[in-house]
Each structure stands twice: as structure tokens, then as C-alpha cells.
Amino acid sequence: MFKIFLIISILFLNSLANDIKTIEYKGDIDLVLGDFSKSNLDAICGFSYPEIYKIWKKNPTFTSKDIENCSELLKEYLQSLGFYRAKIDYEIKNDIATINIFRNEAIKVSSIKVEDEYKKFVNFTKDEVFISSKFSESKKNIRKYLNENGYAKADINAKAYVNLDEYKVELIYIITKNKLQYFGDINIQNSANLTQELLQKHIEFKKGDIYNSRLLDKTYENLYNFGIYKTIIVEPNFNSNSDFIPVNIKLEEGFFKENSFGFGYDTDKKFRFKAQHKNENFLGDLKQFTVGTKVNSEGYELYNNIFDPYFIKDNISLNNDISYENMDYTSYSQKKIENKLTFSKEIFTLPNSVGFLAEHSTIKSDLKEYKSGTYLLNSLFYEIKLDRRDDSLNPKDGYFLSFYIEDGSKFIGSEYDYLKTVSDLKYIKTFDNLTASFKTKIGTLDRDLPIFKHFFAGGAYSNRGYAYEKVGVKDSDDNPYGGLSMIDSSLEFEYNIYKNIGIVTFFDSTMLSLESNNFNDKFYNSFGFGARYYTPIGPFRVDFGFPKDDGGFVFHIGIGQVF
Template structure:
């Protein structure tokens, strides 16, 4: 391996065995093996501004001497070679930070020699860092393709391991430690005086102009900023994005010119942009479709026929396809050249995922006992993303089956046909009996993060309520739901908010007579105190009213109830609010709920959640007062890849004798809200 590397390297440069490899008289090899002969050293910097933390970190990262400090050289000459290599690297780093006149020198002194007066340690980690007032160095002029960026340190070479002088070999005492001190004269930082564009059109004509304020903002540049390399280099791609947004899909960068004015200490940068032809969206080619219909995939495009090319439209289409839950990967991009009609073809390349899944879950509470559910789902039933979900669930409160169907892209983009039905048997303190319902409607997305669902619902119920006789209701009605959701995670949100407004008018079609309209508003807000979302303040609220018939004329299941794991933890299910003489909940025509949690992770997988919640249900359509029944508690969260496992312990603060238990326990998947 060593031979092959050396031979390959000899093509580019001479391979010196004497200087670089431990071949020869054997002295170098012996010195390398005798660790006690290595010269220990520390590294300091003098002349750096203590406020330049990023610069200091970059210097340390690019320093060969610092990187190899734990493998010191046996000779001072080896240390000098490391220092000389660092000087070259440091000048590049300083120039990349806008210090084009910077000068770096070094010296090596015995560690016993006291540091220069005024030196101050800047970093307790690793090497001592010292600072002195910087002074101006000689001017330097730069005119090239762009600011220099520092190169990373190369791997250690054997050039540091030179044979020590004979006196060092004869001496039995270990070498004394030394200090490698870099003296940095930063000079005056150069500022960006102007940013220009040289635009080369398809006919090869060109124009040069200063960038507009909007273009500077997009490129994250500002006149007068320090002329650092990274912002200037990264701005080039942002400049290209400006032209892509104007309909030039094949725009590319030409040469970049950077000119330094050493007298004024300024930098002027000129970006060359080769626009290519302006284009409109053309033919859409589908690649990778198997079970999903290609025309259905093509229908996800967010642009109109003949519309000028827009990268935002491409991004929106890619996002919508990815959120369809049909594909493992999605790529949407222009391909080929702009044709004679001024159109550019678009390629949608997809990789399909498995479209069938089964699953289930378990939950438990002291009031409800254990519960379980299982489901089967097909997300591409007829080849155009139709989703059918069948579900079974059972607990001490209810047992039943449900089905839901959703056909996306129904008649138009971002619109779906939805249908759902259920048949459930209830056994609660509020009511017991049978219920069956069905709903068919349209789900429509509009604006960003907003959607609405509206349609027709039918319902049959045969329930015995706590304050109503056993009556059969045949209801027909409408359902309208307005939603807003910009949270970052459905099971464990850390930022954003949710809102859902539901309006449902009902009237009797047969059986017992009733007519009413139910209105409710639910909302939640999430605020993260840190970037990782390990500390989150979460709050929720709910209000609702039923207009129309009196409470006694309403079906038991259509009244408002509160209490339990999904509303006010600490009280049994549905028991917050008015009760009859037997202590059973009778529900009401209005409801208020509020809750607050502090979600704090103590490790990556374990979190604690103190919470407080309150709520009440009222007989009238408007609450007579705003007195709430409060509860508090502490939760534990175990965070998994599919969401947090929730364990909550809650106690009622307004406990009622012979009605409320001392505490309630809840176990389920996902946050409480």
C-alpha cells in the first residue's frame, strides 16, 4: 500500500524518502518511537479581538499545530514546520473573515518564560489564548474570482518527525515544554462597498448594474457589511434564485469578480449571471409510477397551462406529492432545454411506498378501564390515492366499528371527497344504547394551513339518558368545519397553533322531534423555549353552545359534556358539569374548558409535564357564570419514533364528596392535546 501511494504521488511530485518516510540511518525511527524525546508545547494567540469568537474558532479548526498537539514533534524544526503551515492557513482564514491586510508571525519560547504583559486567557478549553491590541499590517490587493476560503488541515505527514540533534539523544532528561505563540496583526476589516450584476442575455448581449435593494435582501447582503467570504459566496446562489423566480429555469453563474481597494479598505463584488431563455411550464413526464396512476400524479401540478416557470410552484407541487403519503421519495424538476415554443419539460420522479398498513393501540384510565383499537388501511384503493380505513375499538365505555373513505384531487386540485360512518354501543354514566351515523362531504384546502369540510350527515340513536326517556331519534343535518393547523408534529407539537370551528344544524326526520344547531370552537397554542423543542408551553381552550330546543329535548349524545382524559383530567369521564340526583351527568347546552401544560424533557427520551386544567358545562345556551372546576397533575412522557407515550396522574381541586375520586390515571399514545 505504501509503495503504491508513493508511486502514484511521483506522477505529480518527487517522492522524498529521506524527508518524509522513516527510511535511512534509523535515527529518525528511533526518535519517533521514543515518546519521551518529544517536545511538549502549548499554543497561544496574541493580537486577536476577544469579540471575534467565530474567527478564533476557525483559526483553531484550521491549525495543524493545535490538531497535532497530542502528538508533539521530537525537534524544534518539526514544530516550526507546523507553525509555518499554520501561518499560511491563518492568513487564508483571516482573509475569509474580511481581514485582507492581516499579517501572522510566530515565535517559540520556553514555557518558563512569563507571558507578555497584558496577555489575557480567552478560552479555558484546550490551549491558552491571549489577546493584545491589534495593529495594522501591510496592505494587500486582491483581484480574482472571489474571497479566499480556508483549507482544512491536511492529515499529519512524517515530515514533522526529523532525527533529533545528537545532544538530544545523549541527554537523559526529557525536553522542556515550549509555547508556540502566533502574533496576529488583524489590520482593518474590509467592508462591502458595492455588489453588481453582469447579466448575460440569450442573445449574448450584457449589462452591468448595481444590485437592487430587493436583490440584496434576497442575497442576504448589505452595503457596508464586513466583506466575509461565506456570505459573498453563498449570495451567488440567491442571486440565481432571483432570476429563476423571474422565469429563467436554466440560469447559471458565470465568473465572479472581487476587487479590493486597499486605500479605502473596501471590497466590490460583481456576479456574472447567464440567464438562458425565459420559459413557461411545458410537458410533464412521470417517472417511477407503478400502482399509482400517472395522470393522477400529474394532476398535482400547481401551475396553470402556459404559466411562466416558477420554482415556488415546483416546490409546492413536490410538497403536495410528498404529503399524499403515497411515496417514499418525490423529485420535481425542470429537465432538458427550453423548446422553440418557450416551454421547458418538467419531470416528476417518484418512488412508491407500501400502500397497505395495519395497526392498533392501547389506552387505560382508572375511570374507563382498559381500551384497545385496531385498524386496516389502504391508501391507493383504486389507483388514484383513494384511502379506505376500517377500525374496531372497544373499552368499558363504548364498543364499535367505523369506516372512512377519502378520494383526493376530487374534481379539482386540493379538494377531496370524504365519507365516514360508524356503529357504536355506549355504556356511560350519561347515557347508554346504540348509535349509527354517516357523513358525506367535501374537504377543501385554501390559503396556507387552512382547510374546510362541509357536507350532509344522517344519524340514528336509541339512547337512554340520565334525564331523558328511551327515545329513538332520526336526525338529518349539515356539518361545516373550519380548521387551521400550522404545528410541526401531529402527535407532539412544539410550535404553532391549531383551531377548529364546527357548526352543525340538525332536525328530526322521524321519531322524537327536535331541532337545534351546535357550535363549538377548539384551539391550542404551542411555544418552544429552545430550538430543540425540549421545553414547550402548551395551552388549549374550548367553548361551545347549542341553539334551539331545551336540554331535555336534545338527544343525550348531542349535549356537551366535560371531564376525562381528553378534556379535564382528574375527573371521571363526562362528570364535570350538572348531575342528577343519582350523581349521573345530564350534559348541557354550553361548555367552557381551559388547560395549560409545561412539557420539559429531562433526557432525550424522558419528559415531565406538570399541568392544570379547568372546565364546566352549563344548562343554558349561555353560561350564567364562568366558574370552572379545576384539576392539576403531573405527567411522564416516554418519547418514541412514532410519538410520546403518555402517563398522567391528576387530582381534582374541586372534589365533590361521594362523586369524585381522589385521583385519576391515564395511559395512552400522544400528547393530551
């Protein structure tokens, strides 16, 4: 029995001795960023560690076999970057493995043979370090160019001759275009309730056109944006001996009816709940029907939307929104029925919208100067947008412009004649790990209106030095009046410190005036700092805002981009 216990103890101690807890890289490495940074070398070897904030998770341990495999992977990686004479060794002491990397001289390109037509796709020059991924990319670029210009059956014979004795690389590209190709028959299999005419309008090519792979990609994108297919196949048939290439399109309908539920919290509206049903192909041809409710700590909203993207021919859409809300705001409570009918059309790639807005509101005002009562405001509106951001959910580069004008008139049953305008500007630019963002909203009303039509500012998505809607003049009970003229601006700098984590500093400035078309009133300024953690549904935000003219600070949390 003692011998068995001794053997088990020795095996257990040996297993502990083989556990490697720390891996160090030495030699020709990068300290923080670069191809030879620790994080990149770990990724090459398949070593992963828990994210910083996951303090409850333990770091992994490794074996000597893991280190041996890592050294082989690093050797292949170095060769792919041109370091064919690189040396890698390692040593293991106690629970620490040290991997030594010596790059030595990189192999270089000695000659390039390629026709003039394709030189722009070969990103090498003589005496440049040979990187295998760049060579593969050059072949892909040539193939893409030929496919987009009708030569889908071209032959590409590209070789990289590596001479280790003379330590040089010769690149030779031999391209034979063969015959020009054309689109042939288009065969469509479609299981969804869409007319053939509608599908044809979103296919970017027709029989007899010169073959262009870019048009296949655009067709796939068009069909994907329908949002109702679980399978989309746009496949050219190159097996044909003809110069006309048939294209098979297979479309299999997926689930286009969706029930969704969501919970959330932010410092503006506190706890939030949302329930929604959406039909993405209501009565066919991509008409949409949506019904749902939103609930927060201040009240609730019921809403319904009907959207027809092809209401008139194929370029004018119809959007009808009906909603009812029962909500408490900072200076009033409101029960409102709203109907917004919108017709939209793209003109020179810019979305243009016109429509009719009806608002029937019963107001209980907390301000003595503004009466409680029931109001009916009817208006016609127009809106134009220019969106050149790289991502609407989490933009890192680009800009957004919009202009909205709303004309209320007694001629169409409104209790008041009025004119409202709102202009929006957002600009985002990223420099490596630093993102600079700026936004401003300018709004004006040409006359005083019931309190629910005023502009308000302050909160997690506005001036962060103030609580929700608390910017501007207030009465003795701290109820804000809002304004008839507004400039609400923010400037923010975000630095990405680690993967999905960023820190920010910001300056917010807001002008609210109780006079129409007055943009020279008092500005309420604030500054602050915060943090961001990026999720698939947008960044989780924490901000601390400090008003310049008041003491203390305001804390904000929420999900979604300020810009």
C-alpha cells in the same frame, strides 16, 4: 510461559491506561448554551453519550487518537466561525483529557462588492466577522432568486478572498444573468392508476411559462401528498441549448394498500387496540377505502370510510363514514350505528364542510332522570376550520380555529328538533425553550336531549384535575350528568430541559351547565404539573392534576398532544 504472561499483562494494562473516560473543555467556551458549549463541541468531535434516562448504558471511552482528531476538527470549526488565529492544545492525565480553546481575534469583512439587486441576499456588513456558512448561504440565496425569476442558466462567480497577513476578507460577487428561460415540454412517466388529466391539474406550470424553480418544488409536494408513489422525480433538463427547459416527471407507484395494528394505554380508556386496512388508491384517482376496528376496556367500534377527493370536478370531496360502537361510558352504555356523509371544499384556503349525520342509538342509562331506550337523531351540519399551526402532530407555534353547527330536524326523520354548536380555539407560542399553549372549547345545545348528546369534560385531554368525564354535577352514585352548555379551557407552559424531554405546569378550567346557552354557571378549576417525552407519533405524557375545590389528585398518562 512467565514471559508470555508478563507481556500480555503489560499490554492489557497499557490498553486500560489509554482509555479516556472524561473530556473537559477549557478556555474560551460557553457554560451552557452557544457555539462553544460542551454539547456542541462534543457534536463537532463526534462524541456522543447515552441519553440521561438510559441509565443502563455505559458512557463511551476514548483514545489519544480520538482527542488528536477532535483538536483538528475544532480548529476547522473555529476557522468556519472566523477564528483563523485560534489556538487549540490538549493534555491527557490518567483518564481525563483536557482540551484548551483560545479563540483570539476573529477575521472581519473589509469590503463587499455586489450589485444592488443582490445586496438583500448578502447577510454581511463591513467590519462584521466572516462566517463561511453565511457566505455559502448568500450564494444559495442568489441562485434561488435567479432560479425563481427565470434565470436558471445564470453564472454566479462569488469569491471570499482571505488575507491572513492583513487579517481581512474581501467579498466579491459577479453575476451574469444570461437569457431568460422558459418551461419546455413536460414528459410524464406514471405507473399508477391515475388519469393524465388529474396529474396535469397538480403540475404547477405549463409549457411556455417563465421558468420558476419554486413551481417545481410545489409540483413535487403535490405529487408527494398523493401518498401512493415510492419514487417521485421532477427534473429539469438544463443540457438543452434552447431557452425552453424540458421537465421530466417520473412517478413510480409504491405500496398503497396498508394493514396496520396498534396497541396503547391511557388513563381515560385504559388498554386500547386498533386494527385497520387502508387502500390509498381504491378504484383509481386517489379514492380511499378504509375499514377497521378499535377496542378498549370499555367496548369496541367497527368503522368504514370511503373518501373521494375529486367527487365533483377537482374541488369538492366526498367523505362517507359508517360506524358501529358498543361502548360503556361513565353515565350510560350505548350501541350506536352512525352514518356521516360530508362534502368539503376549500374557500379562500379555508376547509368548509357540509353534510348529513344519522345516529341510531340504543341507550342504557345509569341516571334516573334520563330514560333508557332507542333514539334516532338525524341532522345537517356545517364546519369551517382555520389551521395555522406549524405541525398538527406536535405544534410549537401557530393557532387553530374551528366552528361546527349541527341542526337536527323532524323534517329529515329525527325524533327531536335541536341545534348544537361547538367552537374551538387553540394558540401555541414558543420562546426559546419555553412553549406557552392555550385552548378553549365552547359548546351548547338549545334543548335537553338523550344523555349521549350531552357535553362531558374531565380526563387526560380535558380538565386534568378530574377523572374521565367526571366534571360537573353527579348523582348519588357518582354518575355525571354532563351539560347542555360548556366552556372547557386549558393553559399550559412547557419547558424543554433536554432534547426530547420537557416539564410542564398547567391550569385547567371547565364550566358545565345543565341549562341551554348558560355560560355563567360554576367553573371547576384545577392545576398541576407533568412531563413530556417526544416520540415520532407524538409526546408521551404524564400529568398530575389537583382539583381546586376537592382534595387529592388525579394521575394521567397517554400519548398525543393536548393542544
